[in-house]
Amino acid sequence: GKASMTSLLQDKLYELHSQAPSPSKDFHHFTLTRTEVIWRSWRISLRPNQENIFPKEVRQPHSDFLLNEQLHKQVQNIFGNKMLEYTLNLCQGCYDFLPRMPDNLIMHILSFLNANDIRQLSKTCKKFQQLCSREDLWES
Structure with missing residues (x-):
């Protein structure tokens, strides 16, 4: 059944990274595990006097991510609508085995x-x- 198939899944279900669309140079990394989503962003500044800023990280269980429309918009802006749909499906247990x-x-x-x-x-x-x-x- 479904339970035995899910035991075959690796912990990391999906991983994406990309630079934001112009004019932003920010870099985004999105990881989906069996239990949570992790969104990391690095602000990239071209001003030489600006310190490198550590990545911002958001970690949420699937149930919270499914309700987080702000994060949905970010995923959509950076990775596109199809990828947002795909990740929402994975968070609801719709795996592509x-x-x-x-x-x-x-x-x-x-x-x-x-x-x-x-x-x-x-x-x-x-x-x-x-x-x-x-x-x-x-x-x-």
């Missing part, structure tokens, strides 16, 4: 698919794009 499986297991499953299905699957995410284009898959 398939791409999280070990590569050798996915490769075994792929060996049962026909070429057209493999091509379709390769369009779903980066991980499947990489695995579906491996030489050893097409040799069998």
